[in-house]
Amino acid sequence: MVTSTFNVRLAAAGQHLERAQTLRVLQLNLGRLCNMRCSHCHVGAGPDQGATQMPDAVVRQCIAAMDRLQPRCVDLTGGAPEMHRRFQELVLAARARNIPVIDRCNLTILLVPAYQDLPQWLADRQVEVVASLPHWSRESSDRQRGDGSWEQSLEGLRRLRAVGYGTGDPQRQLTLMTNPDGDRLQPLCDKVTDQWRQELARHGVTFDQLIGLTNMPIARFRDWLVEKGRLEDYQQVLENAFNPCAVRGLMCRDTLSVAPNGQLYDCDFNQMLDMPLSGHTIADVMPENLAGRSIHTGGHCFGCTAGQGSSCGGATVAVP
Numbered sequence: 001m002v003t004s005t006f007n008v009r010l011a012a013a014g015q016h017l018e019r020a021q022t023l024r025v026l027q028l029n030l031g032r033l034c035n036m037r038c039s040h041c042h043v044g045a046g047p048d049q050g051a052t053q054m055p056d057a058v059v060r061q062c063i064a065a066m067d068r069l070q071p072r073c074v075d076l077t078g079g080a081p082e083m084h085r086r087f088q089e090l091v092l093a094a095r096a097r098n099i100p101v102i103d104r105c106n107l108t109i110l111l112v113p114a115y116q117d118l119p120q121w122l123a124d125r126q127v128e129v130v131a132s133l134p135h136w137s138r139e140s141s142d143r144q145r146g147d148g149s150w151e152q153s154l155e156g157l158r159r160l161r162a163v164g165y166g167t168g169d170p171q172r173q174l175t176l177m178t179n180p181d182g183d184r185l186q187p188l189c190d191k192v193t194d195q196w197r198q199e200l201a202r203h204g205v206t207f208d209q210l211i212g213l214t215n216m217p218i219a220r221f222r223d224w225l226v227e228k229g230r231l232e233d234y235q236q237v238l239e240n241a242f243n244p245c246a247v248r249g250l251m252c253r254d255t256l257s258v259a260p261n262g263q264l265y266d267c268d269f270n271q272m273l274d275m276p277l278s279g280h281t282i283a284d285v286m287p288e289n290l291a292g293r294s295i296h297t298g299g300h301c302f303g304c305t306a307g308q309g310s311s312c313g314g315a316t317v318a319v320p
């Protein structure tokens with residue numbers, strides 16, 4: 001394997017990255033079809049991406065893999081994963097195996113007429129909703145996701161609350177995922193979370209947990225950095241903020257990311273950069289093919305180890 005600058009920094013810190021013995025998250029990327037087109041999107045999703053949806057044969061392979069791999073969680077992402085026509089079938093397959101499910105929801109999809117029954121449907125199956133909302137303020141959020149998206153997102157959150165999400169019910173967990181507005185880091189702490197709670201409560205919105213994701217210098221956000229002439233500076237910000245303590249909790253250790261074509265990756269970001277795990281697909285992978293395997297890294301990995309660390313589950317070190 002090519003030694004990346006990231007691996008050099010890891011080695012200097014006395015660390016190395018390899019996959020864990022057990023699989024925690026089976027993350028299925030159902031395709032890049034989305035009703036939105038956000039400027040920070042790291043998968044380049046949009047309404048014109050229908051051709052990228054996971055085909056039926058791969059959906060069947062994913063369901064079969066739930067039995068072989070026995071993940072502790074199935075994480076459905078996209079695009080807007082709900083727009084995949086077999087989204088509900090995947091949820092039901094996981095729940096029938098007693099596997100918890102996460103729906104990575106952009107909130108505005110809940111206002112599209114075809115999906116208005118979705119909050120109750122998800123609630124009835126105890127699906128955890130991880131919802132992206134860049135910021136509690138209208139200005140900051142709309143800048144990233146488009147004019148009017150903040151108001152639509154809050155309406156989506158109110159509809160989730162109406163069926164019990166974000167009210168402390170362990171069966172109806174609602175996590176909000178924030179990301180910085182532009183090329184900076186945005187550390188979270190209890191004080192920030194309290195501010196989110198207060199500001200959103202004024203609009204009839206509550207949530208169970210707030211987590212942060214660092215903007216990754218790939219796909220559409222990378223294009224934005226290039227356009228602004230800020231790519232190198234941002235990469236330097238990430239590298240300067242390298243935190244060896246953030247390595248232990250990196251999601252690539254115990255997550256398997258599955259592309260719409262069934263190809264396997266250590267994470268969603270590697271999927272976007274076409275850095276696959278060779279030798280197997282979701283059709284045939286076994287737990288022993290993953291355990292202890294080296295993780296593919298690159299300069300983008302500094303996005304996961306900057307400051308508090310960043311992953312689909314939020315910070316990788318304890319937030320003060």
Ligand code: SF4
Pocket residue numbers: 034035036037038040041042043044045046078079080106132
């Ligand atoms: S960030 Fe999420 S909601 Fe926005 S375009 Fe990408 S997948 Fe869609």
Ligand code: SF4
Pocket residue numbers: 250251252253266267268269270295296297298300301302304305
């Ligand atoms: S991008 Fe992050 S999650 Fe993916 S391999 Fe690099 S460090 Fe791990």
